[in-house]
Amino acid sequence: MVDAIVTGGSFGLEDAPMTRDRSAGWAYFRSFGDVFEAGGSWYLTSAEAVQYAQQHPDLFSSARAFDSLGSPLPLVPIAMDPPEHVRYRRVLDPMLAPRVINAMDDELRRQLGILIDGFVDRGSCDGVADLAHLYPTQVFLTLFGMPLEDRDQFIEWAEFIIEHTGAAELEPNEQVVAVAGALFGYLQQFVDAKRHAPGDDMLSRILALSGEDAWTNEEVLGLCFLLTLAGLDTVTAEIGFLLFHLARDADLRRRVVLDPTLTAPLIEEVIRLEPPAPIQPRITTTEVEVAGVRIPAGKLVNIVVGAANRDPARFSSPNEINLESSDRGHFGFGGGIHRCLGSHLARRELRLALEEFHKRIPDYELAVGADPVVVWPSGTLHLTDLPLVFTAHGPS
Amino acid sequence: MRVTIDAQRCTGHGRCYVVAPALFTDDERGFGQVIADGEVTSKHEEMARAVVLACPEQAIICSDS
Numbered sequence A: 001m002v003d004a005i006v007t008g009g010s011f012g013l014e015d016a017p018m019t020r021d022r023s024a025g026w027a028y029f030r031s032f033g034d035v036f037e038a039g040g041s042w043y044l045t046s047a048e049a050v051q052y053a054q055q056h057p058d059l060f061s062s063a064r065a066f067d068s069l070g071s072p073l074p075l076v077p078i079a080m081d082p083p084e085h086v087r088y089r090r091v092l093d094p095m096l097a098p099r100v101i102n103a104m105d106d107e108l109r110r111q112l113g114i115l116i117d118g119f120v121d122r123g124s125c126d127g128v129a130d131l132a133h134l135y136p137t138q139v140f141l142t143l144f145g146m147p148l149e150d151r152d153q154f155i156e157w158a159e160f161i162i163e164h165t166g167a168a169e170l171e172p173n174e175q176v177v178a179v180a181g182a183l184f185g186y187l188q189q190f191v192d193a194k195r196h197a198p199g200d201d202m203l204s205r206i207l208a209l210s211g212e213d214a215w216t217n218e219e220v221l222g223l224c225f226l227l228t229l230a231g232l233d234t235v236t237a238e239i240g241f242l243l244f245h246l247a248r249d250a251d252l253r254r255r256v257v258l259d260p261t262l263t264a265p266l267i268e269e270v271i272r273l274e275p276p277a278p279i280q281p282r283i284t285t286t287e288v289e290v291a292g293v294r295i296p297a298g299k300l301v302n303i304v305v306g307a308a309n310r311d312p313a314r315f316s317s318p319n320e321i322n323l324e325s326s327d328r329g330h331f332g333f334g335g336g337i338h339r340c341l342g343s344h345l346a347r348r349e350l351r352l353a354l355e356e357f358h359k360r361i362p363d364y365e366l367a368v369g370a371d372p373v374v375v376w377p378s379g380t381l382h383l384t385d386l387p388l389v390f391t392a393h394g395p396s
Numbered sequence B: 001m002r003v004t005i006d007a008q009r010c011t012g013h014g015r016c017y018v019v020a021p022a023l024f025t026d027d028e029r030g031f032g033q034v035i036a037d038g039e040v041t042s043k044h045e046e047m048a049r050a051v052v053l054a055c056p057e058q059a060i061i062c063s064d065s
Helices: A022-030 A047-054 A084-095 A098-117 A127-132 A135-143 A148-163 A174-196 A202-207 A217-231 A233-247 A250-258 A260-273 A343-360 B042-054
Strands: A035-038 A041-044 A124-126 A279-284 A288-290 A293-295 A300-304 A364-366 A387-390 B002-005 B024-026 B032-034 B060-063
Touching (some): A041 A047, A098 A343, A135 A233, A135 A343, A148 A174, A217 A233, A233 A260, A233 A343, A250 A260
Parallel strands (some): A041 A300
Antiparallel strands (some): B024 B032
16 A cells, blocks of 8 residues: 555645636646545545546445535435445436436427527527526426426525535525425425325325335435435536537537437537536545555545546547547446436436427527636536527527 | 446446447346347447447446357
8 A cells, every 4th residue: 555645735626727618627636636635635536536436435435425515304315325325226216217218308398499489589598597597497397296387486496505505614504494494395295295196207106115115204305305406407507518518619519400419429528528516525434545545534535527537548538529439438427326316317308408409599609708607616517607699580 | 249247337327228229228227238148240349349438337348259
């Protein structure tokens, strides 16, 4: 075992130049090494180190790592270790498998059509506010059998909680507790109603689990809470990044619009380059050695997938969209046993959104003077707005 | 040439049946399954090599036997 103490020296999370250029931002992380320590926590930035941590949940625990979110409920299943984790995933994976999602395609396309037709005759839109911001919550409400009319209220609650929780907050403040209470109250209504009168939706299917598989009320609410935190703003962020890269690169846009089979490879590349959840926390359960560096027990370890996704040891064009080599096993959906539960749904949401957008708006670009930026540091990396212009025509 | 999935490493990313639909299919959990005995015909050899690289967990094994 190597005994070197590797310190990140002057590393500061807030110093990463992420705002306008994630290539520079993640290069900043990589410049401190594959594995380094800064401010009492550790950072893994290479593909090898990230994969090692993801594939060794016995050494890198998730159970304590999500405490900073201050959830009063069990965060099922992200904050679980084996064997509890296995029990939840065995039940949840089939509910979000591709063959189940297939059944949602037509309804999601219909909803996208309505959203896009809402601005198609304006000749301009904000790709974030008018589409990316609204659609993922509609998908969640559809999946869980809740009314689309509640979308805006739901978004307001979820955004408030996401903005006011995370590593920056030492403990949940009173306002967050109040808003979380309102969200839980809303969700509880549906849990109660669907227990008595199940519908054809994921929430009803979870509530119908019986015997050893049955979930407590707290577990059900915990899952709803997690999907709200993990499944909405991440997809919002990624739609924003996809439209951003397409809008600023006319050649890329034309290629993808002319050949829709390139949509899926494009999505993989943009998730690789712009992962919306770029850093995942773990706590070491014992002293471990990663890429030749020793990390003591009980330390917070940040798995920096944003940096590992640009590791030249694994990716031949680390900082560029390359549709020809788009399948090189990126870490955008995490990895190991905690591989994003919603990865299949997220990919489908993104593909349908791009297909329906391009059907109606095949050519578009950034509005003059637009300067899309991300907020940093931030738990979910996302563009704050995305002003687009295009040739206006009537709704299809 | 033959492909197999290392079940210890596979966590259900589902890339194999997207990248190499002639060799893999999805199961009810969204995990990949080898079609038949995983035998790779000469016309799918390139696909087999691509899927080894595509698996985020490096769980696909491509052997010469």
